[in-house]
Amino acid sequence: MPDTVKPDTLxxxxxxxxxxxxxxDTLGDAPLADAEESLLTAHAATxxxxxxxxxxAAEMARAFLxxxxxxxxxxxxxxxxxxxxxxxxxxxxxxxxxRxxxxxxxxxxxxxxxxxxxxxxxxxxxxxxxxxxxxxxxxAGALLVALTAVGLYYQTRPTPPPAFTAAEVxxxxxxxxxxxxxxxxxxxxxxxxxxxEVVDHVLQPTRRAFGSPVATRASQEGD
Amino acid sequence: MMLDRxxxxxxxxxxxxxxxxxxxxxxxxxxxxxxxxxxxxxxxHLDKVETETAGAWLARVTRNACYDHLRSxxxxxxxxxxxxxxxxxxxxxPGPRPDAGLVTWDVARHLKxxxxxxxxxxxxxxxxxxVRELKYEEISEVMEIPLNTVKTYLHRARRKLREKLREVHCxx
Numbered sequence: 399m400p401d402t403v404k405p406d407t408l409x410x411x412x413x414x415x416x417x418x419x420x421x422x423d424t425l426g427d428a429p430l431a432d433a434e435e436s437l438l439t440a441h442a443a444t445x446x447x448x449x450x451x452x453x454x455a456a457e458m459a460r461a462f463l464x465x466x467x468x469x470x471x472x473x474x475x476x477x478x479x480x481x482x483x484x485x486x487x488x489x490x491x492x493x494x495x496x497r498x499x500x501x502x503x504x505x506x507x508x509x510x511x512x513x514x515x516x517x518x519x520x521x522x523x524x525x526x527x528x529x530x531x532x533x534x535x536x537x538a539g540a541l542l543v544a545l546t547a548v549g550l551y552y553q554t555r556p557t558p559p560p561a562f563t564a565a566e567v568x569x570x571x572x573x574x575x576x577x578x579x580x581x582x583x584x585x586x587x588x589x590x591x592x593x594x595e596v597v598d599h600v601l602q603p604t605r606r607a608f609g610s611p612v613a614t615r616a617s618q619e620g621d
Numbered sequence: 622m623m624l625d626r627x628x629x630x631x632x633x634x635x636x637x638x639x640x641x642x643x644x645x646x647x648x649x650x651x652x653x654x655x656x657x658x659x660x661x662x663x664x665x666h667l668d669k670v671e672t673e674t675a676g677a678w679l680a681r682v683t684r685n686a687c688y689d690h691l692r693s694x695x696x697x698x699x700x701x702x703x704x705x706x707x708x709x710x711x712x713x714x715p716g717p718r719p720d721a722g723l724v725t726w727d728v729a730r731h732l733k734x735x736x737x738x739x740x741x742x743x744x745x746x747x748x749x750x751x752v753r754e755l756k757y758e759e760i761s762e763v764m765e766i767p768l769n770t771v772k773t774y775l776h777r778a779r780r781k782l783r784e785k786l787r788e789v790h791c792x793x
Contacts, residue, residue, distance in 0.1 A: 419780070420776070422779075422783075423777075423779050425779070426751065457728045458782060458786060460728075461732045462751040464729060465644070465729065465732075465751070467637070467752075468636065468643050469636055469639070470635035470636050470638065470639040473653075474635070474639070474653050474656050475635060477657055478661055482624060482661070483624065485664070
């Protein structure tokens with residue numbers, strides 16, 4: 399039976415193809431090892447598909463090698479350098495402004511304030527500024543630090559809850575009165591009296607916010 | 622001076638950035654835009670980029686920029702389906718070497734087209750390996766994937782490219 403292919407031969411052939419393809423996948427990384435080359439050669443002699451694949455892989459590897467490296471267009475280089483230069487100038491300008499502000503704060507205002515505070519401190523008498531004792535600038539500095547600390551404290555301390563105006567309290571009272579009169583009306587219609595603890599429960603947060611007058615009046619209304 | 626250092630780094634790497642972008646995107650104008658963007662990014666991060674590692678840093682940034690560029694281009698119209706723009710495939714190439722056969726030249730043209738049709742991450746890996754000639758380790762670093770994965774992807778990518786070339790060859 400000349401046309402029949404034995405299963406083990408087919409399997410072996412397929413395995414050889416896979417092995418050949420795996421070798422071809424590495425083509426371009428490094429020259430083929432002798433063993434790989436002889437395996438490929440032997441297999442290509444019996445398998446036309448793999449022989450063609452080998453030729454193609456070789457062409458491809460060669461084509462990759464011949465792909466030219468490209469020059470960056472001078473226009474791109476120029477545009478990038480122009481932008482970088484512009485950004486560098488802007489940054490330098492910003493930096494100069496920052497330094498100026500910091501310098502002003504450090505050298506001008508700070509020093510002036512210390513000098514002013516030094517002069518405020520009690521000394522030997524008028525006209526004694528140039529010969530003021532050495533401790534005075536120190537005390538002035540400490541005063542400055544203390545003032546800064548107080549300022550910081552007031553700036554960062556938690557804000558107290560807002561105080562209610564008389565008008566707001568009156569408005570709240572009116573609202574509550576309306577609510578309780580409505581509830582009282584429902585109670586009268588249905589014959590179900592509003593329980594005291596329910597009224598208390600509703601009024602607790604209000605009491606806390608506005609104080610007892612609201613609660614008292616509202617409770618009375620509820621009754 | 623920052624600007625001098627930048628100029629030096631740019632002179633050294635700009636060609637590689639542009640080459641990668643060109644082969645990756647398959648379009649010269651877009652490659653110019655991406656190159657400009659990448660080089661400006663280098664300028665803006667100059668204080669964080671060391672001279673020794675600038676190449677790897679740029680390779681990673683270029684690859685990411687190209688990838689983002691492609692993703693932002695939902696309508697890729699002619700770019701990949703109809704192939705490279707002619708300017709890139711002709712004007713920017715020095716032409717076939719005298720010793721290169723006609724067949725090789727055709728393969729090169731089809732190869733560029735096939736490359737532009739390749740999906741990610743295969744395309745990045747092939748361009749980094751075959752065009753930028755990076756080592757596996759360097760590709761692994763640029764792509765932030767394990768070394769063995771790089772090998773697997775590259776081998777798979779080569780097989781895909783051969784398939785595409787074979788299709789073209791059969792149609793021809």
